[in-house]
Amino acid sequence: MPSRGKQAILAVAFVCLLAAPPFFNAALPDLASYSVGLLTEMLIFGLLAMSLDILLGYTGMPSFGHAGFFGVAAYAVAVLSVRHQAGFWLTITVGLAVGILLSAALGLLVSHVRDVYFLMITLALGMVLWGVSYRWIPMTGGDNGISGLPRLETHLGIPWSGPLPFYYLTLIVFLGCCALLTLLVHSPFGLTLQGIRESESRMKSLGVNTWLHRYLSYVISGTFASVAGILWAYYNRYVSPTYLDLTASSELFLMVTLGGPGTLAGPAIGAGAIVLLKNVISTYTERWLLILGAVYIVTILWAPQGLWNLGTRRRSKP
Amino acid sequence: MSRLGRKLSSRSRPAAEGSAFPLAAIFVLAAILAAAGLLAGQTLSPSPAAGPIRIGFVAPLSGAYAQNGRDILNGMRLYLEQIGSQAAGRKIELIVEDDEAIPANSLTKARKLVERDGVDAMSGALLSSTGYALAPYIESSRIPMIYPVVSADDLTQRLRGKWIIRTGYTGSQPNHPFGEYAYHTLKLRKVATIALDYAFGWESVGGFQRTFEAEGGQITQKIWTPVSVHDFAPYLAQVSRDVDAVYALFLGRSALQFMRQYQEFGLKKRILLIGAGPTTDEHVLPAMGDEAIGAITALHYSAALDTPANRAFVAAYRGKYNKLPSYYAESMYTGAKWLVAAIEAVHGNVKDREAFLQALKTVRPADLPRGPVELDAYGNPIENVYVRKVERVNGALQNTVIATFPRVSQFWKYDPAAYLRQPLYTRQTVPPPPALRQD
Numbered sequence: 096m097p098s099r100g101k102q103a104i105l106a107v108a109f110v111c112l113l114a115a116p117p118f119f120n121a122a123l124p125d126l127a128s129y130s131v132g133l134l135t136e137m138l139i140f141g142l143l144a145m146s147l148d149i150l151l152g153y154t155g156m157p158s159f160g161h162a163g164f165f166g167v168a169a170y171a172v173a174v175l176s177v178r179h180q181a182g183f184w185l186t187i188t189v190g191l192a193v194g195i196l197l198s199a200a201l202g203l204l205v206s207h208v209r210d211v212y213f214l215m216i217t218l219a220l221g222m223v224l225w226g227v228s229y230r231w232i233p234m235t236g237g238d239n240g241i242s243g244l245p246r247l248e249t250h251l252g253i254p255w256s257g258p259l260p261f262y263y264l265t266l267i268v269f270l271g272c273c274a275l276l277t278l279l280v281h282s283p284f285g286l287t288l289q290g291i292r293e294s295e296s297r298m299k300s301l302g303v304n305t306w307l308h309r310y311l312s313y314v315i316s317g318t319f320a321s322v323a324g325i326l327w328a329y330y331n332r333y334v335s336p337t338y339l340d341l342t343a344s345s346e347l348f349l350m351v352t353l354g355g356p357g358t359l360a361g362p363a364i365g366a367g368a369i370v371l372l373k374n375v376i377s378t379y380t381e382r383w384l385l386i387l388g389a390v391y392i393v394t395i396l397w398a399p400q401g402l403w404n405l406g407t408r409r410r411s412k413p
Numbered sequence: 414m415s416r417l418g419r420k421l422s423s424r425s426r427p428a429a430e431g432s433a434f435p436l437a438a439i440f441v442l443a444a445i446l447a448a449a450g451l452l453a454g455q456t457l458s459p460s461p462a463a464g465p466i467r468i469g470f471v472a473p474l475s476g477a478y479a480q481n482g483r484d485i486l487n488g489m490r491l492y493l494e495q496i497g498s499q500a501a502g503r504k505i506e507l508i509v510e511d512d513e514a515i516p517a518n519s520l521t522k523a524r525k526l527v528e529r530d531g532v533d534a535m536s537g538a539l540l541s542s543t544g545y546a547l548a549p550y551i552e553s554s555r556i557p558m559i560y561p562v563v564s565a566d567d568l569t570q571r572l573r574g575k576w577i578i579r580t581g582y583t584g585s586q587p588n589h590p591f592g593e594y595a596y597h598t599l600k601l602r603k604v605a606t607i608a609l610d611y612a613f614g615w616e617s618v619g620g621f622q623r624t625f626e627a628e629g630g631q632i633t634q635k636i637w638t639p640v641s642v643h644d645f646a647p648y649l650a651q652v653s654r655d656v657d658a659v660y661a662l663f664l665g666r667s668a669l670q671f672m673r674q675y676q677e678f679g680l681k682k683r684i685l686l687i688g689a690g691p692t693t694d695e696h697v698l699p700a701m702g703d704e705a706i707g708a709i710t711a712l713h714y715s716a717a718l719d720t721p722a723n724r725a726f727v728a729a730y731r732g733k734y735n736k737l738p739s740y741y742a743e744s745m746y747t748g749a750k751w752l753v754a755a756i757e758a759v760h761g762n763v764k765d766r767e768a769f770l771q772a773l774k775t776v777r778p779a780d781l782p783r784g785p786v787e788l789d790a791y792g793n794p795i796e797n798v799y800v801r802k803v804e805r806v807n808g809a810l811q812n813t814v815i816a817t818f819p820r821v822s823q824f825w826k827y828d829p830a831a832y833l834r835q836p837l838y839t840r841q842t843v844p845p846p847p848a849l850r851q852d
Contacts, residue, residue, distance in 0.1 A: 129528035136521065232840065238611040238640075239565065240516060242545045243572075327517075333546040335516045342515075374521060377511055384475050 131258040137367040138269045139326045144350040144362035146319030152356030154312040155292030157214045159344050160221020164317040166339025168194040168324030173241040173334040183250045187325055194321025202313040221344050228336040240335030247329035288312050353394050355401025465504035469526030469535040473514035481539055481741050487734050488745030500753045501761030516546035523547055527554045533763040541565035541612045551576050557770050561748035566616050569793035578773050578792045580748040582713050584613050585620025587798040589825035590818040591711035592624030601657040603633045608662035610637035617662050617689040619838025627846040645674040661688035668697045676704035693803050696739035698810050708803045714740045714783040715801045717811040726782040747781050754778040793823045
């Protein structure tokens, strides 16, 4: 059965994630900090992709503006920590709150529509958020962004600093979010979301308030995206409108599709694969986009349900 | 985690054949192995003690700004080829990275260059946003960085760092003298501006407005267009009829489109077109037609500059790339010359970063295509600013130099301290000119 195999893979992946930095340190001391940095990026985007998958894969709502929450939380962190010298806990609390409130507000506008209409509205909202970040210059610095964020380690006040502590902090947050998301998708609530994906009318006739479920799924997804955004702002110590533009949202979409929508591990794998491919291939050739494009096409042809679902045949929709 | 795994997979999807697991597992394992292999393969390049001097290069080589990025790279490659990639007896190795003009990517690439490749210096970057994004990382990694093109004023002004050296210019730098030139020599009194709506546009227009109005001129209109502008009709229709000139700032495709529509609207016949240098820069000039003739712009370089050094540079560039060098190419060519001169000044001992940085700040390479250049105390060049007029010579358009302002600093005639107390140029406001230096 696939279950045991995939379980084994996840266990191996977990050990790898835990042991990778010391391994890099021992085996490739010159590259340790770069490799650890790349792993950190993979984790952050893995978390972001998983959060999108709650919408896209589980509830069946293709959001094209998801990078918006990610970016808005990052901006909140930047504005507070750079402009107002706020402390760590205040900064992340506000960052998270902004993400949650924003998704709660926007969710009211989008939760009543489905499919391509949902896609169009979220795309438009994503563009609006991008426009705000680009044009609200006194607050966001416009195109130039905000630079000079404090290091996460110093801001938090822990005695260690460098790529390694940042990586393990990210890993802890990542695993915590994984656990929460796993609980979520297997709870009755999560199963109802999947029911809505498969057939909303049947769920309605069972007496489920499908609007509320879709709305909450949107808010939850925005919340986890904000967590990723906060990490990303601290990691780069810089924010810019490119964090929430259409390219970012569509790349996120690709991560989920490549990895396997409707699973949690899939998007994380997709995100890891894309971050890795982008950074590794582009060091060898200037034509790296060609190769990345080929990878997408091959995946669509031979693993249309994503890498994680490779070989698993999905029941055709009615 | 294993619980996670069990739970995940217990979302049993129907119709899984027995072969499903091995396939997926093999694929994932293969991916992990490949990743490990690729990362490991990267160690092959030895961390150098007496190996080559490594120079990192980051610029957009794909995406909307690829052409500008390639011009920058061309300038770098041309100079390295001319010196046989050797300086102070050591080989120079150039490591090129593509950032797609996305600041977060530039950061990732810069980390790779510093932490994986162990570069001794970096260069490149095109957009202001990239410049600002990289700045904190450069300061913390203590690797000297040459910005040949990034023109955001504050990088060498209010937010300047120690390790960034600019060999290009600040957005407002050529426009300060140009404002005075427009008033006194061109005898303009009322000017409308139309420019791309981002920091580079604000700083260029702001610099022009500050000196032009200080002399007594008046900017009667400021029209901003989005960076992604496709049609100038709604903007050109706003230009009022009573201005003496229109000041424009556009780049690449938008510059071509603007020039065409400026003529189609019948404005070219009636109102003089002036502007910032990039509007008629050689990266777009060969693709323009007669509509560009007569436009007057200011920049620190023109490919038509008639000096032996520039003639040699243009000939070499044409020979290698079969086109005119743009200011992007010249800026990086000069930047490369700067780096090599500093490497020679420290006799190739670039590992002493402080000494290397000091050398970068004090060297003054001779025979630069654009003329003499020296760095001010803020890491920005003091250089000639050329007022250029588009003319057709021997069948091809060129930026003929019609006036030269020698040794222009980023602070123009103002006292640096007084200048820096004023806010940066933004979209809405242009601060009044600070008190002139008493000398």
